[in-house]
Amino acid sequence: MAENIGDSDDVWTRALFEQNHRWLMxxxxxxxxxxxxxxxxxxxxxxVALENRAKYDSRHSVxxxxxxxxxxxxxxxxxxxxxxxxxTDPAVLSEMEEAAAEAEEECxxxxxxxxxxxxxxxxxKLTDKARAMLQMKYDDCLRSRVIxxxxxxxxxxxxMGLSRARKTLFDCIELxxxxxxxx
Numbered sequence: 140m141a142e143n144i145g146d147s148d149d150v151w152t153r154a155l156f157e158q159n160h161r162w163l164m165x166x167x168x169x170x171x172x173x174x175x176x177x178x179x180x181x182x183x184x185x186x187v188a189l190e191n192r193a194k195y196d197s198r199h200s201v202x203x204x205x206x207x208x209x210x211x212x213x214x215x216x217x218x219x220x221x222x223x224x225x226x227t228d229p230a231v232l233s234e235m236e237e238a239a240a241e242a243e244e245e246c247x248x249x250x251x252x253x254x255x256x257x258x259x260x261x262x263x264k265l266t267d268k269a270r271a272m273l274q275m276k277y278d279d280c281l282r283s284r285v286i287x288x289x290x291x292x293x294x295x296x297x298x299m300g301l302s303r304a305r306k307t308l309f310d311c312i313e314l315x316x317x318x319x320x321x322x
Contacts, residue, residue, distance in 0.1 A: 270304075
């Protein structure tokens with residue numbers, strides 16, 4: 140692997156890890172039932188993927204490729220332990236694969252960029268008061284009591300206002316992302 144941070148191999152390596160780490164760990168934990176074994180296997184999956192990068196078939200998703208590597212390594216793990224895997228039913232394993240594929244899709248940077256753009260647009264649509272409460276809560280990490288004191292509101296009113304603002308934001312973002320997905 141390249142030492143230079145700007146090297147395209149290093150960028151590819153970081154992207155591979157960052158975009159797939161969360162769902163892959165969940166997938167491995169569900170297969171192995173052991174966090175430490177899953178962490179070890181995850182590292183092996185990424186090492187195998189990097190060593191075999193030239194063999195990657197771009198007609199398939201990176202996630203499907205990584206899941207295949209993970210499945211093979213999990214089988215080796217169980218053979219070496221001379222034990223049975225937690226999930227042996229093919230239907231259960233298929234469900235786990237589908238859940239991992241959905242999680243992989245959620246981690247797609249393009250999807251995250253679309254959600255971020257939608258959030259920015261939706262934030263602009265909120266009232267000044269709602270934006271101010273959200274900013275104090277999440278940017279300044281203030282408690283509702285303190286926000287209420289600054290805005291001349293009761294703590295319960297702040298909590299209700301924050302709840303409504305979050306719901307409005309969530310609904311707006313979901314609508315915009317859904318519209319983008321259908322374009």
